[in-house]
Amino acid sequence: MEILKDFRVEPLLLLAQIVNFVILLFILKRFLYKPILKVLEERKNKVEASMKQAEEIQKRFDESTKKEEEILNKGREEAARLIEEAKGEAKTLSAQIQSETKQNVQDTLKKTQESLELEKQKMVAEARDQIVDMIASATEKVISKSLKGLDKERLVQEAIKDIKR
Numbered sequence: 001m002e003i004l005k006d007f008r009v010e011p012l013l014l015l016a017q018i019v020n021f022v023i024l025l026f027i028l029k030r031f032l033y034k035p036i037l038k039v040l041e042e043r044k045n046k047v048e049a050s051m052k053q054a055e056e057i058q059k060r061f062d063e064s065t066k067k068e069e070e071i072l073n074k075g076r077e078e079a080a081r082l083i084e085e086a087k088g089e090a091k092t093l094s095a096q097i098q099s100e101t102k103q104n105v106q107d108t109l110k111k112t113q114e115s116l117e118l119e120k121q122k123m124v125a126e127a128r129d130q131i132v133d134m135i136a137s138a139t140e141k142v143i144s145k146s147l148k149g150l151d152k153e154r155l156v157q158e159a160i161k162d163i164k165r
Contacts, residue, residue: 132163 004011136156 128163132160135159135163
């Protein structure tokens, strides 16, 4: 206790200060620390809930990204398949059109050849008729001077038969 006297500490005053400190501590704990701790605990819970929500959102985002990628891949595969089908159909259609065109050209060529053959036959027949008429008139002129009657007719008929051959 001598030390207390050296530092001029009053025991009654020290006791009063300790009581005041305990009362102040009780009041602070009761009215200040508990509400602050309660607010801090609520804030901590909110932060944890937000973190859980963020994790859930990230998880959903990852899942939707995966689904989106799968859908895009399926779309690409479907597009590639459709393109291949279209190419196959185009080749088939092209071959069919070429075949039809070739057949049409052959039919047209055949008809043209037949038409030309008919025209040729008509021209040959006309030429033959004209030649026969010319030979007949020439023969008639020559023969009329030298032959008479049946001989003349026989020679004309033979000349006509020779020309027709």
